[in-house]
Amino acid sequence: MTFNTIPAAVRAPWVAVEFDSSRSSQGSTEMPYAALIAGQKTTGTWAANTYHRVSNADQVAVGAGRGSQLHRQARAWFRNNTTTELWVGVLEDNASGVAATCTVTVTGTATENGALSFRVGGQLVQVPVAAGDAQNAVAANTAAAFPSVSDLPVTGVAATNVVTLTSRGKGTWANDIDVRLNYSDGEKTPAGLTVVITPMASGATNPLLTSLIAALGDKWFNIIVHPYTDATSLTAIETELARRFGPMTMIDGMAFTSAAGTVADLTTLGNSRNSPHSCVVAQPGDNPLTPPDEFAAAVAAVAAFHGAIDPARPFQTLPVVGTLQPAEADLFTFEERNGLLYDGIATTRTAAGGIVQLERLITTYQTNASGGPDRSYLDVTRLLTLMYLRYDFRTTIQGKYARHKLGNDGGRYASGQPIITPSTGRAEAVAWFRRHEAAGLVEDFDQFLADLVCERDTNDPSRLNWYLAPNMINQFIFGAAKISFID
Template structure:
């Protein structure tokens, strides 16, 4: 028999030690990383990881109303259990702000009482207008209403270059805010106060005007951020507001390395867009050529909520489901705190199906509730350039990540100080010696537990395919090849009613 610490003693004694190699059942916890911007009120250092445990801590670190603070709040509205860490990164442009001018037309008749109801960054503002107010008073009322809402990440003042106009700038200088719109409220039948008129960028879709101006998403060196700060910290989900082609390709390379057998710090990157048409230039430029099993793109077409908040809400629901059961279907899951597109702006099932085939997951609206419909990765082709759906489902990636982590946790905790021998030796079973047959039994035991937990199926096939042997070129290495059949998710039910 071999002991860990007990040696021979010349003094009469009885020694007893503890060995926990058979007792550890702890799993590595599910963790999420949020990346975004802080504002001048935030005390956090740029490019530094902070584990955040409360709304107050997030506010102190990143600043009230900041991009990262808002992401954190939206995440926690959807999940309060998963451990969350955050990193604030440098904004995209030092000078170029993302801004817009919101102006009214000179009325030809007196403006009557009513309510101006607008939506900006997903926040509905109802501004009471009465007939005693002129356009300057109305502009001041709009400025006050926007400025008093801490959930709208902008500064708002009267425009000094033209009459009856408001200048609005995002507090963060980044191109992620380009194309965000100010909408006339399309949820309720609230017409503009009589004789109040404004210029529309897109009247059919109730878009008054859009933000524009910044040219870059961020100034961060993403490679350096992962190498120098994130390092080998494992995050199951990585959530960012960025979605450019350049960023996606950098992250694809980074994640490929993190999923490798040497690193095993695997995690999934979540990105969200809100484009109706897959032929949209941003959709095509950023996502058409993306082909990475570790990147999950989602699309919630025409949503009035900012994509970075949709992303945070979706990530929280995916993390919660994945932490409970990684194979559980990521479908029909409501997103809390997200506003849906207007009724006439919701895309149909054929369009959503087409986008899923292009490697972009779908968020739909059930009633008026934004709901995760299907979550897929951007993986579409294998190394030979041929169509391949093996890594299409996000549940597949979550399950594979769990199986590898669980088997390593169990097996290596138990056998990391064992010797290695052939099967045929006559060995004392009390000795810490691992044989291929013993390893095979352990692999089968793990599979049976996974099967019991609803992660895998077909035990007989697993046993038949399982190979465990000493490496022919390295007698100190044990090789295990296992082929688990993963549990599949119910996606469709087909029924034919053949009546007579």
């Protein structure tokens, strides 16, 4: 018998007892989830290109500025997930960046009491109006109302009868901040007034992600949220996650972002990408109220929470709390959403009561290295399941056989010798499969057993090789039935 810590050369009378925990862990390993939200600051105490663990959105308001992009993303996350370990990565505006702006032009004089009910990035801003209020006064009151609503993504300044709204951060993402009037039933502009809103525009030049990515080092994040859909940002994230996915790194993760626009806009975006590590989520319509940066954080929070429970279970029907349904006329049809799912864009839908739900979370991966269609990494669940299966196999082998010797089968080794053999490794692989079969992550044991190989490397006697071919469980996505009735 071999001991781990009791020495062999002891002559003094003694009874020594050591503990060995290598067999104490039974069943599957629990995979700890950690998430990162990357977003821009406005003020605050945190330096750019640093990352910080947080437990509530108020901490982000202090560190990155209240109403900053990062603060709003954190609020969206915590509405949907308060359990996953969360970190935030701090970015600052690009020195060449440009803020987005829009104008609200008020004309006329109110002839009745009422209110102007704006939605800015989905948040309600109400401006009281009294009969007799002229356009310049209404515009001034409108600009004054914005600071009273905390955490808005814009600031407002009035000049005569025109209010100019400016995004709190700079970049193309700010062009998707929605500004509208009279979204809810019963809201109307007081008689005598006319209000014209020009959409947010002219935002340009997002921050570069490279410095933040470098600062992360090899800190493991299962879920990464970012607000950008420009090619430079997407390539930086995809390249880093491809590195992390490799067998010598194995700190794999899934990136989430969101995009707004028409079906044609989203189709063009989806077909420009091809990464199994990136999920671009569309809202249910082309003119969404919830800013895409917030929507991405909310969706990722849902995926992180439920993916940690069961990485193979589909996300469809799960609500995205704190997000608003687009106007009825702006909703995508079933055919449009189905088309997006063939173009690398994940989809959401609305249920009764205006509840926004996940429909299908897919990656942008569409073709293999030869350019042929490939659905191997279509669903986010496939990546999350693979991440978990690899983590559990690696953790099991490292935990039980960290300081073992490697021998051939058939050797007459004394009982208790820390030796692993090919047959032992094969048995571990079988047990690994059976655990995950019971958990509903894999299926078809006979096929797995027939394909399984565990052998000593012919060139390196200190190396044991496994060939594992689990049949991954699939999701129930579509049901088809024919009712052939008889009259």
